[in-house]
Structure formats: C-alpha cells, structure tokens
Amino acid sequence: MNKMLFENLAKLESRRKELEIEIELARHAVLQEMQKGGADTVKAEVGTFTVTTRKKWAYSDEVKVAETNIKNLKKVEEETGIAKFEESKSLLFRPKKADDPDNPNEVNPSGAKEASYI
Numbered sequence: 001m002n003k004m005l006f007e008n009l010a011k012l013e014s015r016r017k018e019l020e021i022e023i024e025l026a027r028h029a030v031l032q033e034m035q036k037g038g039a040d041t042v043k044a045e046v047g048t049f050t051v052t053t054r055k056k057w058a059y060s061d062e063v064k065v066a067e068t069n070i071k072n073l074k075k076v077e078e079e080t081g082i083a084k085f086e087e088s089k090s091l092l093f094r095p096k097k098a099d100d101p102d103n104p105n106e107v108n109p110s111g112a113k114e115a116s117y118i
Contacts, residue, residue, distance in 0.1 A: 009093060010093065013093055030049060039051075
C-alpha cells in the first residue's frame with residue numbers, strides 16, 4: 001500500500017482542525033469589528049460580509065417529553081427490527097495521542113481488522 005497516501009491524509013486532517021479554529025477566531029474578530037463600526041454589511045474586494053440573526057428556540061416541557069417519547073419509540077423499533085437501516089462504508093482516522101507517540105497500535109473496540117501503515 002502507498003504509505004504516502006495515509007501520511008498525506010493525516011497531515012490534511014491535522015491542518016483542517018487548525019484551520020477550523022483559526023476561522024472561528026477570524027469570524028469572531030470580523031463580527032466584533034463590524035459591530036463596533038455599526039455595520040450590518042461590509043463589501044470588500046473578496047466578497048460581502050453580512051451580520052445575520054438566527055433564532056434559537058427553547059421548547060416547553062411538553063415538547064421535550066414528546067421528543068423523549070419519539071426517541072424511545074425509535075429505539076424500540078430498532079431493537080425489534082421494525083425500523084430498517086442501511087450501511088455505508090466510510091473512513092475513520094484517529095491521530096496518535098501526543099502523550100503516547102510510540103504506540104502505533106491503538107486498541108480497536110469494534111474488533112475490525114486494523115493495519116498500521118503510517
């Protein structure tokens with residue numbers, strides 16, 4: 001197998017997490033700058049930045065109980081076979097923990113075959 005493919009994906013995943021943090025910090029800074037300037041919209045060469053408002057709903061206890069009942073009904077249908085499922089394959093990558101860099105074989109609780117290529 002091509003070891004470089006695995007190493008490249010691991011590096012990209014690491015960069016993605018770093019970029020997500022950097023993006024959130026930048027969003028916060030831009031939002032504060034716009035609010036400080038009293039601007040709802042800023043047009044720039046790279047695009048338009050707009051402050052938006054979203055609603056966050058808080059539901060009554062009656063609705064919360066109904067949601068819990070639905071979750072319980074779903075679980076019953078899953079356990080009894082009434083509910084059906086489809087399986088799809090995807091890739092899961094877990095980087096080595098920084099405190100244990102010498103342990104290339106992490107325990108796999110699913111029992112699936114695991115290989116160390118990186």
